Structure formats: C-alpha cells, structure tokens
Amino acid sequence: MNAATPLNLAPLLDVQGVNKSFRKPDGDELVVLENVNLTLRPGEIVGLLGRSGSGKSTLLRSIAGLDPPTGGVVSYLGHPVLAPAAGIAMVFQSFALFPWLTVLENVQVGLEALGTPEAEMRARAIKAIDLIGLDGFESAYPRELSGGMRQRVGFARALVVHPNILLMDEPFSALDILTAETLRTDFLELWGEGQLPIKAVLLVTHNIEEAVQMCDRLLIFSTHPGRVVSEIPIDLPHPRHTQDPRFRALIDRVYVEMTARPRGEARPGVKGERFPGTGIGTVLNHVSSTILTGLIETVNEPPYLGKADLPAIAEEQHLEVDDLFPAAEALQLLRFAEVEGGDMRLTEAGSQFARGDIDERKKLFARHLITYVPLAAHIRRVLDERASHTAPKSRFFDELEDYMAEDAAEQTLRTIISWGRYAEVFAYDDNRQAFSLENPV
Ligand SMILES: Nc1ncnc2c1ncn2[C@@H]1O[C@H](COP(=O)(O)OP(=O)(O)OP(=O)(O)O)[C@@H](O)[C@H]1O
Numbered sequence: 001m002n003a004a005t006p007l008n009l010a011p012l013l014d015v016q017g018v019n020k021s022f023r024k025p026d027g028d029e030l031v032v033l034e035n036v037n038l039t040l041r042p043g044e045i046v047g048l049l050g051r052s053g054s055g056k057s058t059l060l061r062s063i064a065g066l067d068p069p070t071g072g073v074v075s076y077l078g079h080p081v082l083a084p085a086a087g088i089a090m091v092f093q094s095f096a097l098f099p100w101l102t103v104l105e106n107v108q109v110g111l112e113a114l115g116t117p118e119a120e121m122r123a124r125a126i127k128a129i130d131l132i133g134l135d136g137f138e139s140a141y142p143r144e145l146s147g148g149m150r151q152r153v154g155f156a157r158a159l160v161v162h163p164n165i166l167l168m169d170e171p172f173s174a175l176d177i178l179t180a181e182t183l184r185t186d187f188l189e190l191w192g193e194g195q196l197p198i199k200a201v202l203l204v205t206h207n208i209e210e211a212v213q214m215c216d217r218l219l220i221f222s223t224h225p226g227r228v229v230s231e232i233p234i235d236l237p238h239p240r241h242t243q244d245p246r247f248r249a250l251i252d253r254v255y256v257e258m259t260a261r262p263r264g265e266a267r268p269g270v271k272g273e274r275f276p277g278t279g280i281g282t283v284l285n286h287v288s289s290t291i292l293t294g295l296i297e298t299v300n301e302p303p304y305l306g307k308a309d310l311p312a313i314a315e316e317q318h319l320e321v322d323d324l325f326p327a328a329e330a331l332q333l334l335r336f337a338e339v340e341g342g343d344m345r346l347t348e349a350g351s352q353f354a355r356g357d358i359d360e361r362k363k364l365f366a367r368h369l370i371t372y373v374p375l376a377a378h379i380r381r382v383l384d385e386r387a388s389h390t391a392p393k394s395r396f397f398d399e400l401e402d403y404m405a406e407d408a409a410e411q412t413l414r415t416i417i418s419w420g421r422y423a424e425v426f427a428y429d430d431n432r433q434a435f436s437l438e439n440p441v
C-alpha cells in the first residue's frame, strides 16, 4: 500500500458483471470471461492470479478500452470505458520497441498520441527514464540494451503519460530470475516512496511468489470461463521476505485457493466424489507421461513418502504453476493422486505405480487410462470395432469440437495420444494422422 493514500476512497476502476465471448469459426460462442467483478482503489496494487488461458489478458484489454466486453461495464472514475482512456496505461510482457528509435524517442511515443508540446514531451520522457533507472541511456538504441533494460523502457513509456492506473500483464515473466527480481524490487521501492506518477496498479501474473511479494490484495481467477473466485488480502509490511513464515503461509493459502474446485463441482472427501468428474468432453491439459512419472516418483520418495505440499514440490522441482497444476490435475483424473488443501497425496495405485518396473507401470497406467478417461476408452472402443483397427484423428477432433474450442480439442488429442502411446493402449501415426492398434497388445 502506498503510504500516502487512505483506503476509503471511491474506486478508480469498477468492473461490474463483465462478460466476454469470442465467436468460433464454426459459429459457436467461446465464453472467456463470465461475470467478472473487481474494483481498484487509489493506493492499491491488486494482483490477478490465474492459469494460462484463463482470460487475464482479455480482461486487461477490456479494462484498457482496447477490446470492449460483450456484457457488463468497466467504469473508470465513474464513466464507462468505451475506448482507450488517457488515465490508464499498460505494461506488457515484452515490448515491441521501435528499433530505429532511441530510448528517449521510444519513451516519447507514449506522449505523442496526447499531443503534448515537444519541449514538455522531452522533459517528461527524460524524467521517466531517470526514474526507472536508465539515466545515461537516452540516446541508446534498443539493440544495445539487455532484456531487463528494454523492459525498463517499456515501464518508462507507460509511466510517462502519468496514468492513474497502471495495468501490468506479466511484466516480469519474460526476464531471467535475477533481472525480474531487481526490476520488481526497484518498482516496489519507487511505489513505496510515492515516486511513481500512478495511483493504483492491477498486476496480472501466474507467479505466486511475485503476487504475494507485490500486492495488497490478490484475486484468484478461474479457468473456462474466467471469473474471480476468491480474494486474499496480503497485509505484510514491505519489504517482504520470501522466507518469512507469514509469507510462506500466504503462499500456501494461494495454492489451496488455486487448487480448490469451484463450488458445485465434486468435492473431495465425499464418498464416490473424491475426484474430478469427467466425460468425453473434458479438456485435457497437455502433460507428458514423463512429467507424470517424475511427479509420482518425487512424491513417493523421501522426504515426502506419499504426501507432499504443492509449494514445496514447485520449489524443489523448479516447476511453474502452469506445469505443476495441470500435472496434479492429470494425476487426480487418473486416480494416482488426490489433491486437497494444497497437498498432494498418492493413492494406493499411485504408490503401486511408483514401486513398479516399466512393464507394471505401463499396465497400471493403461488400466487407469481406460477406466477413468472416457476419451481414451472411446478411442480404443472405436479402434477395436473397426475392421481396419484404424481411425483418422479428424473423426475424434470433430466430436470434441462439439464440446470445446478448436485449440482445446487439439490439445486434448495431443494429450490422449501421448498417454495412449505410453500405456500402449493405441498407437498414433503422425504422418497419416491416424490412430491404430498397430503396436498395442
Ligand atoms: N481475439 C480472440 N479471438 C478468439 N479467441 C480469443 C481471442 N483472444 C483470446 N482468445 C481466447 O481466450 C482465452 C483466454 O485468452 P487470454 O490470452 O486472455 O488468457 P490469459 O489468461 O492471458 O493466458 P496467458 O496466461 O497464457 O497469458 C483463450 O482460450 C484464447 O484462445
């Protein structure tokens, strides 16, 4: 929280009931955002945490006035945002800086659209460049800068317009770990000292540590469709230390919220409902059998011995949330693990898999694949029934498209192909784009 600002102020930004759908090529609707509500008040850094594809960038574009929502209202200072607003600026994951312009000229670009007089433009750009730590590089060209410095130019370009609201879409994720850390710390220091010409920040990220380090409040975003499902206040004083037990406790809490199933879905602990329900139309995240195998082995071994805290695994295995969560979900789907309260616990079958040799593992995986993943059973049944024992991929693709978007269908098939091959439940020929029973027994 920026020290200069009290909290009981009217919101700068008020997002009410925002929906966003896209029309798919086949005419169907893809609902990306559904009833999104959020507010941003002066002095706040609010984090929006969600997985890849949950609609975070789509929401930011709607807020920035770049792509209007299908329903609901985005209000800035009490007025609906229908086009890019002067008081809202955006920092992207990486900046397309103009290679033929100097740092100074690249930053001035932010002001040109506003019709600022030349002298003032130059003075403000120089000030923004100094502020963000690029003093002395005004006449450098982008190619002469490191990735971190280029991103600083991106920040300076957004700050030069003195926006009330800064929207940041994963601004640190394209940088290496140390550079990202330095830029984050610098940003927080300037923010804490009240030196930034902005009033509030909405930060999109899928880095949980970054979110807990930077934000006053976190909003957890669900996927398919994207919606704010919970809110976590972060009231630790700055600077925050990642090893502080209170920091770790907040990280744990975020994991719990992010792995909790939305209300209305099967809840863990209820007999017969311990695992996510599925049908042929379930989107399968792409997780290779190597990652699944590795994760089962890790959880089975000391120090975990069958039960592990997800944040601990993420740290130890250097896994990003976008790799770990889909893998944890796949293991649940296959009944090799259960996830509850931010912990992953191997099932009896999971432990058996960990102990087995290659052959035993394949057999167990095949049995679970056919039993618990309806799409795998369906493909196998079709292949068994056909005299040729082959079927083109398009046959299943068309079927899946009744349930999901084209890219999700593509990904689901890619996943089932890799699992089916590993388990030798069916084969797939990449050249002919066809499933068959050539190798399986
Ligand atoms: N212009 C568009 N037309 C059709 N579909 C779109 C369009 N823009 C986004 N989508 C779809 O909306 C969904 C959400 O995309 P979005 O980029 O907002 O996700 P995200 O949460 O920012 O993901 P990431 O973490 O990977 O950046 C995706 O399924 C994407 O394919």
Ligand SMILES: [Mg+2]
Residues within 6 Å of the ligand: 056, 057, 058, 169
């Ligand atoms: Mg995005």
